[in-house]
Amino acid sequence: MIIFKNVSKSFGLIKALTNVSFEVNKGEFVYLTGPSGSGKTTILKIIQREVLPDSGQVLFDNVDITQIPLHDIPTLRQNMGVVFQDFKVLMERTVSENVSVALAVLEVDEAEWAKRVEHVLKLVGLLKQKNMFPSQLSGGELQRVSLARALVINPKIILADEPTGNLDWKTADGIMDLLEKINKEGKTIIMATHHAGILKEYKHRIIHIENGKIIKN
């Protein structure tokens, strides 16, 4: 599903990635681990085409995403559900609107929105809070909003960048349970984390990166 072939990326003098190669198959749950600044987020940003590598190839469903034109980037992103460490929710919109905006972006028929939004909110346990604003929610709930928004579009892959980074263990555990459940339904998940407890509790394939190089795969 995703293939990195000798991907390198520098930001000025800093080498973020050096000849990184790996493959993630459909339905896999893969952790990207490593200390802060090791290159985990850069990998996720490259998959999203937020960052363009200096060299190498990145194949997503056999298409080299480093070669796609700018106007096709939105279409690429519409196939990916992204969960951010800082949630990235729209503060002036309710929980329900935050989720349905992803459907609006995809130009899904408005008649379908309520049903799909309700389904994912039920899945992440936020049905009761659907009319609340982000300022009224806890960190864990905000992360579940972010997850619901990623799931509602039924993406091919879920990219999660430190989704438990800002959460206490109990809340992080809840989020992980959800990701497990989603993965069991066949969704591919790539998750960047340095949460040792999670790696121990929820065992999956690990790609360990240090100084922009893969140390263990």
Next chain:
Amino acid sequence: MSIHTKTAIEAVKRSPFQAFSAIFVTSLTFFIASFVAVLVYASNQALNFFETRPQIIAFLKDSAKESDISGLKSKLERDIRIRDLKFVSKEEALNIYKEATADNPLLSELVNPSIFPASLEFSVVELDLASTVIEEVKKEPAVDQVGFTANLGSEKTLNDVVSRLKMVANYLRYGGLAFVLVLGMVSFVVLTVIITMRMIARRNEVEILSLIGAKPSFIRSPIMFEAIIYVVSGVFIGWVSSFIIWLYFAPSAIKYFGQIPILPKDPVMFFAMFLIILLGEIFLGLTMAFLGSLIAVNRVLKKLK
């Protein structure tokens, strides 16, 4: 209501002062634009009136034979510089005089038809041709004297009136256009600045939307709707204000100018004229909203990249 319209309305509600500024400036622009448009129309109507009404009267000699008169009439009819040719007999001239002095019957009783000469009244297609045509007609054997429409006095007076009117019409046309253009530019700049401020305030939202795969058109839509709300409100307020003022002054203006049709006397035509102005202004306003929001959004999106 679409998600974009809803977002735009919420944005307007959230910053009422910015919305007020944008609507105020556009209202002012379109109020003046509507006002100037009517002034330009009125001056054109006045100019047209003086240029096209019968201006030249060739008074015929009493001794002129009927065959000479009909020969001269046919000759003038064939002349492409001349239009609206009309023969006025002695009797018709007397009737005209009687109508004109209806409020003082003594004046009409004292005259008899013989003192009024028969005449040929006509206008020229372009006023510049008048003096040449007059000189030619004066040489005709059947013609006694040639003059301009009585109430305008001499040839020089008519030329003066028309050239003064032309000057006024041009001042209104070009001066008004320049004024409206300057105001239009100010509105455009204010609108673009406000939309840019809005975009900067929505920077996070734009970034999130972009990350979840929103196309630039999706990001642009609520901003464009917001600009449309400002401009359409501005056009409507400006147009209604101008319409009310003209509606109030039109009867007096029409009465004052008498037979010069500076404004349509028929209410339907009057409304039609304002409707055309409104449609033109909506078109201009939408173009302004589209360009303003496009520039603002592109500037902010470029900065985000």
